[in-house]
Amino acid sequence: VQLAESGGGSVQTGGSLTLSCAASGYTYSRLCMGWFRQPPGKEREGIAIIGSAGTTIYKYSVKGRFTVSRANAKKALYLQMNDLKPEDTAMYSCAAVRDGYCSDKALSSPLAVTDSGQGTRVTVSS
Secondary structure (H helix, E strand, C coil): CEEEEECCEEEECCCCEEEEEEEECCCHHHCEEEEEEECCCCCCEEEEEECCCCCEEECCCCECCEEEEEEHHHCEEEEEECCCCHHHCEEEEEEEECCCCCCHHHHCCCCCEEEECCCEEEEEEC
16 A cells, blocks of 8 residues: 655644545555654654554553544545644654554554555644
């Protein structure tokens, strides 16, 4: 599957952004998908996972502020981000999650991602 993100930008603390991810490939509806981010100078981390049936899992630090959703007919993935904080500054990418990793394992395992996009940058200023 090929993935392309959009919607990043610069906002102030407390602001909101919605990221979108366009997917190509006939298997999209069966895939577990996720949003990952890589803060400057840090490792990539999983922040939101959504299974093919819509079950969601969130990293603790974004739970209650971020919402992941998908539109299988459009082959699209979304991340609504509210109450953004400076520590949310990162390169955000959408990714297909490897079979067997569609759980909280995907939030921390470097093996979780099979395909990802180029990313979209989010900068939150204080």
